[in-house]
Amino acid sequence: MLEALIFATILCGFFGIILKQNLMMKIIAMDVMSTGVIAYYVMIASRQGLFTPIITGAHQGPYADPVPQAVILTAIVIGFSIQALMLVGVMKLSRDNPTLESREIEKTYTP
Amino acid sequence: MNTLTIIWIALPFFVGFVGYLLPKLDRSLALGMTLVSTSYAARVFIEPAPLTVQLMDNFGVTLRIDSLSGYFILTNALVTAAVIFYCWDTGKSAFFYTQTIILHGSVNAVFICADFISLYVALEVIGIAAFLLVSYPRTNRAIWVALRYLFISNTAMLFYLVGAVLVYQANQSFAFTGLQGSPPEALALIVLGLLTKGGIFVSGLWLPLTHSESETPVSALLSGIVVKTGVFPLARIALMVDEVAPIITLFGVGTAFLGISLALFEQDTKRLLAQSTISQLGFILAAPAVGGFYALTHGLVKATLFLTAGTLPSRDFQELHKQPIPQSLWLVLVMASCSISGIPLWSGFASKVLTLKSVLPWQMIALNVATVGTIATFAKFIFLPHQSESKPIRPGFWVAVLLLLGGLLAANGIYYQTYTAANVGKALAKVGVGWLVYWLVIRRVVLKLPRVQEQLEHLIGGMSLMLVLLFWMVLA
Numbered sequence: 001m002l003e004a005l006i007f008a009t010i011l012c013g014f015f016g017i018i019l020k021q022n023l024m025m026k027i028i029a030m031d032v033m034s035t036g037v038i039a040y041y042v043m044i045a046s047r048q049g050l051f052t053p054i055i056t057g058a059h060q061g062p063y064a065d066p067v068p069q070a071v072i073l074t075a076i077v078i079g080f081s082i083q084a085l086m087l088v089g090v091m092k093l094s095r096d097n098p099t100l101e102s103r104e105i106e107k108t109y110t111p
Numbered sequence: 112m113n114t115l116t117i118i119w120i121a122l123p124f125f126v127g128f129v130g131y132l133l134p135k136l137d138r139s140l141a142l143g144m145t146l147v148s149t150s151y152a153a154r155v156f157i158e159p160a161p162l163t164v165q166l167m168d169n170f171g172v173t174l175r176i177d178s179l180s181g182y183f184i185l186t187n188a189l190v191t192a193a194v195i196f197y198c199w200d201t202g203k204s205a206f207f208y209t210q211t212i213i214l215h216g217s218v219n220a221v222f223i224c225a226d227f228i229s230l231y232v233a234l235e236v237i238g239i240a241a242f243l244l245v246s247y248p249r250t251n252r253a254i255w256v257a258l259r260y261l262f263i264s265n266t267a268m269l270f271y272l273v274g275a276v277l278v279y280q281a282n283q284s285f286a287f288t289g290l291q292g293s294p295p296e297a298l299a300l301i302v303l304g305l306l307t308k309g310g311i312f313v314s315g316l317w318l319p320l321t322h323s324e325s326e327t328p329v330s331a332l333l334s335g336i337v338v339k340t341g342v343f344p345l346a347r348i349a350l351m352v353d354e355v356a357p358i359i360t361l362f363g364v365g366t367a368f369l370g371i372s373l374a375l376f377e378q379d380t381k382r383l384l385a386q387s388t389i390s391q392l393g394f395i396l397a398a399p400a401v402g403g404f405y406a407l408t409h410g411l412v413k414a415t416l417f418l419t420a421g422t423l424p425s426r427d428f429q430e431l432h433k434q435p436i437p438q439s440l441w442l443v444l445v446m447a448s449c450s451i452s453g454i455p456l457w458s459g460f461a462s463k464v465l466t467l468k469s470v471l472p473w474q475m476i477a478l479n480v481a482t483v484g485t486i487a488t489f490a491k492f493i494f495l496p497h498q499s500e501s502k503p504i505r506p507g508f509w510v511a512v513l514l515l516l517g518g519l520l521a522a523n524g525i526y527y528q529t530y531t532a533a534n535v536g537k538a539l540a541k542v543g544v545g546w547l548v549y550w551l552v553i554r555r556v557v558l559k560l561p562r563v564q565e566q567l568e569h570l571i572g573g574m575s576l577m578l579v580l581l582f583w584m585v586l587a
Contacts, residue, residue, distance in 0.1 A: 010273070017266060018572050023258075030265060037272050044280050067170045068276060071228050071285075075272060078235045082265055085242060089258045096251055106566060109255040110320065 002043055009036030023093070023100040027086050034079045041072035112154075113164055116176065116223070119151050123216025127209045134205035141195050141212045148188035148219060155181035163225070173286050175225035179350075182403030183222040183343055186410035189518050190335035191215045193511040194328045197418055200507050207247055214240040214332065221340040226285040227275040227301070230344055231268065234308055238264045241337055244329045245321065256324045259567055263317045264308055266571055270578065271304025287344075290352045298355065299581040302345070306581075307574060309341020311396065312366045314577050315389045317570050319373070322385035327421025330381060334388045335414035339406055342392050346399035356399070358584050360470070363396030364477045371484035376558040378428050380420040380492075387451070387488060388413055390481060397478060398469040405462040408450065408522060412459060415447040415515040416492075422508060428491060437500035443512050448489035450519050452545065453482060453538050458522035460538055461529040479541065486545025487553055494549070 013033025020026050049062025053069075090100065097105050126144045130137040161177030191211065198207070217236040224230050238261060246257035275285060277297035282289040290298060303314070310318040318338065322330050349359040370390025377383040391409045395402040419440055425431055450457035453464075463482060467475055563569065 010269075014266070014571075014575070017262070018568050026262070030262070030269075033266070033269055037269050040273060041276050044276050047280075067283075068279060071276075071279075074228070074232060078232065079265075082235070082239065082261060085239060086258060086261055089242075089246065089254050089261075092249075092254050093251060093258070102567060105255055106259075109252040110562075110565075111324070 003040075006036055006039045006043060009033075009039065012036075021101055021103065023090050023102045023105065026102060027083065027090065030086075031079075031083060034075075038072050038076060038079075041068045041075075045069045112158065112162055115151070115154070116162070116164060116174065119147065120216070120220055120223070122147060123212050123219065127212040127216070130212065131205050131209040137205040137208040138195060138199060141208045141215075142192060144212055144215065145188045145192035145195065148184060148215070149192075152181050152185040152188060155184065170284070172224070172229050173226040174223045174229075175347075176223050179343075179346065179403040180222045182407045183339060184219055186339070186407045187215060187218050187222070187336045189514065190332065190410050190414045193414055193418070193514050194332055196514065197328050197331070197507050197511040199510075200505060203247075207244070210240050210243045210247075211332070214244065214337070218336050218340055222343055225287050225347070227271075227278060227287070228285045231272065231275060234264075234271075234340060235268060237337060237340055238268070241333065244332065245325045247329070248326060252324065253326075256321055260317065260321045262567060263570055267304045267307035267314075267574065270300050270574070271308075274298070274300030274302075274304065287348055287351050290348060290355065295582065295585040298585045299578060302348075302355070302358070302581055303574065303578050305341050305345050306362065306577065307341070308338075309345060309392060310338045310389055311341065311345070311392055312362050312369060312577075313573055315366065315370075315392070316564050316573070318389055319382050319385040320565055322388065322417075323379065323381035327418060330385075330421070331414040331417040334385060334417055335410040338388060338392060339395075339410065342395055342402075342406070345396060346402045349396070349399040358581075359399065360397050360474065361584075363393045363398075364470075364474050364481075366390065366393030367397060367478055367481040368393070371481050371488060373560065374488045375484055375553060376556070376560055377488075378557070378559075380423065380426050380428065380431075381417070383488065383491070384413065384416050384420060387485065390485065391451070393481070394463075394466055394478065397474060398466040401462075401465040401469055404522075404525065405466055408458045408462040408519065411515045411518045411522075412447050412450045415443065415512055415519075416451070418508065418511055418515075419443050419447065422504060431495055435496040435498040437504070438497050439500060439504065441495060441497035443516070444492045444495070446516055447519075448492045452486040452489050452542060454542055455530065455535050455538055456520075456523075458519050458525075460534075461523060461526040463538070464529040464534050465526060483541055483545045483548065486542055487548040490546050490549035491553070 010033055013029050013036055016029025016032060017026050020029055045065045045068040049064050051059050051063050053063040053066040094100055123144050126140050130140045155176055164174040166172040217233045220233040242257045242261045246254045274297045278289045278293045279285055281293045307314040322333050345359050349356040367390050370386050370393060374383050374386035377386060395405045422440060423436055424434060450459035453460045467478055
């Protein structure tokens with residue numbers, strides 16, 4: 001069930017990138033898609049157990065797998081910096097194309 | 112060797128930032144870094160056994176350095192050095208050199224890593240550095256081209272990430288070898304990400320616009336080395352995991368065909384070169400075992416061609432036919448075209464022979480047809496009208512071109528045993544056929560191919576279709 005919801009999020013984001021006309025919305029759709037991917041990592045990490053993998057002695061029982069969590073932390077940082085970079089690019093473009101209609105922009109700037 | 116590898120991989124990032132802090136030294140530092148990479152590649156060739164480094168236990172970073180990596184690292188070093196020479200007296204800012212050298216370092220990282228997460232990180236850094244280089248002129252068009260590139264590469268990498276975690280779920284490790292026992296969807300997702308990043312087959316249709324609309328030195332970097340970062344992991348995986356190999360070689364042959372059929376009717380020099388890159392990447396993947404040498408010759412020759420095409424007075428072939436080009440530039444074009452066409456004397460010949468020798472018979476026929484297509488395409492450059500020049504060309508250009516062409520000649524020494532009478536005869540026969548095709552057909556036909564498939568929406572939609580196709584291929 002949870003897995004199905006996560007895949008629905010990824011697909012929603014993916015179709016958003018294709019179907020949304022506004023460049024800004026496309027970037028947000030990409031963010032939705034990457035949120036889905038991050039959630040999938042977290043879900044796979046919690047297959048064996050739910051507790052935060054920090055040994056304190058207070059909790060006895062199965063811990064969550066720390067490796068996917070650590071890995072996805074890197075991916076979150078990268079995804080966020082790419083997002084920021086794209087927004088800067090869009091900001092620059094919006095000066096001459098205030099509607100940010102991707103089809104219009106594509107027509108203007110493709111030789 | 113372990114310590115050496117780690118220092119070498121961290122150095123470009125350090126050098127990049129130092130260059131930014133000391134803008135007077137930026138070019139020299141960048142050039143020094145390529146020198147370090149060249150000597151490292153030489154060290155890899157001397158090393159008898161492939162080196163595998165495992166950092167931090169099972170879950171950590173896995174590196175694998177062998178002669179395949181050696182060829183790719185050498186290509187990277189030479190192309191980057193040539194681009195720095197080319198830009199030497201053009202007044203580019205320290206920011207440009209910083210990005211170039213960070214790009215160089217992350218490309219190197221791809222060529223030695225053997226696990227999916229280090230590969231992911233390196234590919235994303237490459238994406239960002241390439242974005243900054245493409246958008247360096249700060250014009251609206253450059254920003255749009257760069258944004259489009261980042262959109263496509265980031266979407267592809269998200270699919271790749273899902274595939275990577277599926278591999279982890281199956282064998283509790285991100286190493287390439289884990290692909291053996293992974294579910295088919297993991298394989299399909301990872302291969303899709305790499306195909307798109309590497310510009311292979313239909314997923315590579317984003318490539319012509321990006322490579323042709325960038326500035327000349329950036330095009331040379333993109334076509335010479337950056338696309339190879341998608342190709343290298345595919346070749347590595349094909350050599351490591353037996354069940355993937357047939358799929359990848361099939362894509363290789365398909366790409367060789369697709370790229371060259373696009374390039375044959377192209378009227379724009381830079382777009383033609385970009386489309387021929389797609390086709391040449393197919394040759395690398397068709398025979399992954401000898402792909403390293405092919406990548407070296409292709410990287411050198413494509414960088415030469417891009418740097419020269421950027422110096423020509425026009426990008427349109429019709430224009431160039433009316434207005435003779437300087438003789439010296441024409442000579443460079445002829446030499447480079449000869450190498451990419453596989454004419455003896457240039458190392459393109461040896462790499463073509465080696466690739467054709469190591470593929471299956473039906474693939475050999477297909478690749479031979481693609482070779483003839485390549486020869487006919489590059490005949491467009493060879494038969495351009497020329498005259499003695501009027502104004503001198505920048506010295507930086509000559510240093511870059513001499514370095515690249517010298518590398519092409521020297522690379523002959525690696526596989527000199529390919530020079531047999533039969534091989535030379537076959538190559539010359541293909542050249543004859545190719546030039547005949549050019550004079551009879553290509554010269555007279557003006558065909559405008561549609562460019563609908565290169566729109567952003569179609570490119571991203573195409574990814575979902577490729578994913579379905581890959582999934583069926585893996586299941587079959």
